[in-house]
Amino acid sequence: MTSPTNKPTERKDEKLIMDAGDISRAMMRIAHEIVERNKGVKNLTLVGIRTGGVYLAHRLVKRIQSIEGVQVPIGELDITLYRDDLALRKDQPILRKTSVPFDMTNKVVVLVDDVLFTGRTIRAAMDSLMDLGRPEEIQLAVLVDRGHRQLPIKANYIGKNLPTSRDEQVQVLLEEDGEDDRVVILKA
Amino acid sequence: MSLKRKDLLSLASLSADEITLILETADSFKEVTGREIKKVPALRGKTVVNLFFEPSTRTRTSFELAAKRLSADVINFAPSSSSVVKGETLLDTARNIEAMQADIIVLRHSSAGAAETLANGVKSSVINAGDGWHEHPTQALLDLYTIRQRGMSFKGLRVAIVGDVSHSRVARSNIYALVKLGAEVRLVGPPTMMPCGVEKLGPKVYHHMDEGLRDVNVIMMLRLQLERQGRALFPTIREYSRLYGLTADRVRLADTGVIVMHPGPINRGVEIAPEVADSLSSVILDQVANGVAVRMGILYLMSGANS
Numbered sequence: 001m002t003s004p005t006n007k008p009t010e011r012k013d014e015k016l017i018m019d020a021g022d023i024s025r026a027m028m029r030i031a032h033e034i035v036e037r038n039k040g041v042k043n044l045t046l047v048g049i050r051t052g053g054v055y056l057a058h059r060l061v062k063r064i065q066s067i068e069g070v071q072v073p074i075g076e077l078d079i080t081l082y083r084d085d086l087a088l089r090k091d092q093p094i095l096r097k098t099s100v101p102f103d104m105t106n107k108v109v110v111l112v113d114d115v116l117f118t119g120r121t122i123r124a125a126m127d128s129l130m131d132l133g134r135p136e137e138i139q140l141a142v143l144v145d146r147g148h149r150q151l152p153i154k155a156n157y158i159g160k161n162l163p164t165s166r167d168e169q170v171q172v173l174l175e176e177d178g179e180d181d182r183v184v185i186l187k188a
Numbered sequence: 189m190s191l192k193r194k195d196l197l198s199l200a201s202l203s204a205d206e207i208t209l210i211l212e213t214a215d216s217f218k219e220v221t222g223r224e225i226k227k228v229p230a231l232r233g234k235t236v237v238n239l240f241f242e243p244s245t246r247t248r249t250s251f252e253l254a255a256k257r258l259s260a261d262v263i264n265f266a267p268s269s270s271s272v273v274k275g276e277t278l279l280d281t282a283r284n285i286e287a288m289q290a291d292i293i294v295l296r297h298s299s300a301g302a303a304e305t306l307a308n309g310v311k312s313s314v315i316n317a318g319d320g321w322h323e324h325p326t327q328a329l330l331d332l333y334t335i336r337q338r339g340m341s342f343k344g345l346r347v348a349i350v351g352d353v354s355h356s357r358v359a360r361s362n363i364y365a366l367v368k369l370g371a372e373v374r375l376v377g378p379p380t381m382m383p384c385g386v387e388k389l390g391p392k393v394y395h396h397m398d399e400g401l402r403d404v405n406v407i408m409m410l411r412l413q414l415e416r417q418g419r420a421l422f423p424t425i426r427e428y429s430r431l432y433g434l435t436a437d438r439v440r441l442a443d444t445g446v447i448v449m450h451p452g453p454i455n456r457g458v459e460i461a462p463e464v465a466d467s468l469s470s471v472i473l474d475q476v477a478n479g480v481a482v483r484m485g486i487l488y489l490m491s492g493a494n495s
Contacts, residue, residue, distance in 0.1 A: 078216065081228040081258075081488075090492045091192060094209075095216040095485075131225045 013187050017170075018160060020181035023143065026159035027056070030141050031063035033157050038108055041068045043136070045107045047075040049125050050096050052114030055176040056143060060112060075100030077111075082124035104133035110157075114172035116142040119153035144183055146170050191489040195307040195314040198323040199365040207365055211333050214478070214485035220257065221481050231260035231491050237290040239265045239282065240317070241297045246452055246476065247317050247327070251294050254483035258491075263290070278302060279309045286310045292490055295319070313490045318357055327451050328361030330482040332369070334475050335406055338447055342369035346443070348400050349391075350376040350432060351410030351459055352421070354383040358451045359410055363389055376400035377432060380421040397432050401441045409434055409450045409460050425458055435461045439469060447471045 018026070038044050041064060048057030054076045065071050078096040086092070111125055126138060141157035146164045160183070164170060169186040173179035191206055199207065220228055236255040240248050248264065255262045265285065282293060292313045295303050300322035307314040318324040335345070347366055353359045353375050363386075366373050373391035375382060382393055394400030401407065412428065422428045439446060448460075448470045456462045465472060 081220075081230040086230055086491075087233060092489050092492045095213050095488070097216050097219055099219070127229070131228070132223065 011184075014171075014184035015187060016182060016184055017144070017162060018183035023159070023181050023183065026143060027059050028063055030157045030159060031060050031067060034060070034110055034139075034141065035064060035067055037139075037156070041070045041072050043107050044110070045073045045075065045102060045104065045135075046110050046112055047077050047100060047125075047129065049111065049113045049121060050076060050078045051177075052143075052172050052174060053077075053112045055174050056114060056141075057112040058176075060110075060141070073102040075102065075109075077125055077128055079121060079124040079128055082128045084120060084124065098128070098132075100129075100132050104129065104135040106136050108137045108139065109135040110139045110141050112141045114143050114174075115170050116140070116145045116153075116155050116158075117148055117170075119149045119151035122153050123151050143172055144170060193490075195303070195316075196325055196486060196490060197303045197307060197314065197316045199325045199328055199361045199368075200323065202325075202365075202368075204368045204370075207329070207332065207369065210329055210482070210485055210489065211336055213489055214329075214333050214482040217484035217488070218478070218481040220484070221477075227257050227259060229259045230488055231255065231258035234258075234260045234291040234491055235263065235289060236260045236292045236294065236487065237263045237265055237285050237312075238294045238317075239285065239296070241267050241278075241295075241302075242318070244296055244317070246479075247296065250476070250479040251315075251317065251326075251483050251487075254480050254487055255292075257480070258484055258487055260291075260487070260491075278306060282306050282310050282312075286312050292487060315486060315490065320357065321355055321360070322357055323361045323364075324357040324451075325361050326479070326483055326486060327358045328365050329486070330475055330479045331358075331362055331408065331449055331451070332365055333478050333482050334449065334471050335447070337474070337478065338471070340405060340447075342366065342371045345371040345406065346374065346404040347371050347406040347408060348374045348376050348394075348404040348442075349408045349410065350397065350400070350434065352381040352413055353377055353386065353410065354381050355413045356410045359408075362408065363391055367391065374400050374404065378422055378428075397438060398441055401438055404442045405446060407434065407439070407442060407446060407448045409448065409454075411451065411453065412455060412459055429458050433457075433459055433461060434464050436463050436467070439464055439467070449475060452476065 046057045048054035057074055061074050076099045078098045080093050080095050139156040142155045143159040144162050145158045146162045148166050172183050175181050238248050238251055252262050290312050294315045294317050296317040297319050300320035302319045303314055303316035349359050367390035375391050376394045376397050450472045454460055
């Protein structure tokens with residue numbers, strides 16, 4: 001882990017895609033788009049997917065509050081139990097808590113995740129939400145859309161479209177995890 | 189950290205980290221059991237077989253509910269209605285169950301070591317739901333979970349386990365786990381009910397209950413297992429109850445925030461006074477409720493693909 005004061009633009013083993021400023025501007029734009037599309041914040045709720053999505057959802061809540069002066073309800077989702085590859089894995093992934101402390105009935109839920117890739121995580125998240133309640137609408141916000149979908153899923157709000165090859169590794173590193181805010185492609 | 193094991197046979201064989209992992213995993217399932225729709229698809233397509241050679245309602249139902257809430261298919265295998273009465277051995281019974289592609293077998297048996305024998309003989313994961321006087325790991329794990337839920341930390345925690353320790357697999361599992369987690373364990377009971385040399389595992393033995401209960405944070409009462417005691421270990425139930433029954437007066441000797449636990453079924457008026465069982469310090473029903481979440485956690489952790 002690097003200290004926050006250490007701010008090199010590019011590190012040896014990674015290719016920088018977005019820096020802290022880029023992420024901040026993308027989040028601001030997404031916050032505006034969410035408010036615009038939903039004509040305000042009435043009935044609006046945000047649910048972040050663990051772990052990166054939760055951090056980004058909290059940031060969006062703050063941004064939306066600065067625009068509309070209202071703090072929208074926020075939830076946190078662990079989708080592990082809904083993964084489609086659970087039966088195939090040898091070691092089960094560590095479970096974290098799901099917490100959606102509000103009633104989603106007749107609410108618009110904006111799912112928030114860091115990277116949209118195959119779409120399988122989002123499928124799992126939507127199934128999980130449906131078991132927790134009956135939202136009126138589910139929308140999807142992601143910081144990076146890197147393509148290669150394996151399911152018919154599309155984001156409503158995208159920070160950056162990033163063409164990648166399938167075996168490249170895209171990482172979103174965030175301050176909340178003790179990193180400098182940045183999006184990188186790991187070099188092999 | 190992950191649970192790299194095929195089977196859950198005892199707490200003696202688990203590390204403190206593994207125990208903590210199970211308790212933390214159970215926490216996530218506690219949230220699931222509090223939902224309106226208490227079901228997740230994690231074990232869809234898996235088969236869990238409850239193989240119970242001893243009568244049990246609580247543990248079997250708890251496992252059944254846990255498996256169902258994880259979307260597994262559950263079969264309850266009762267020996268009286270099976271080929272066991274026709275002379276089939278444990279291992280042959282289990283191999284037949286395995287041939288039906290059971291992923292996890294939950295075994296309750298009257299012989300110590302039965303779960304280990306089974307685990308060595310089949311590819312399915314085996315969970316020990318009580319083997320003779322040996323261990324009952326899932327009961328101890330739910331006890332630990334219940335203690336943790338009350339905000340208590342195990343380091344330095346004073347726990348008194350009271351009653352027929354030598355016949356109690358629940359006590360044995362709890363002793364192993366609590367000592368590993370750094371608790372101070374006291375065993376309270378008459379000499380006839382103390383296993384020989386039990387101090388070597390870490391706990392201190394008390395024959396006077398009032399002494400043993402002084403300032404403890406947790407009191408674990410054990411059921412008087414009359415069906416397991418071959419010969420009389422005490423003169424009369426009345427005398428036992430007078431010496432080792434938990435009364436409201438005795439509870440006052442413990443720490444003010446003490447919790448009272450019992451693995452059930454309770455014998456009111458024998459090892460525990462009704463007013464204690466129903467008091468605010470009693471967490472007996474919390475233990476039952478937590479049992480489902482803890483067993484969901486264990487089933488989830490054991491359900492990884494077998495190599």
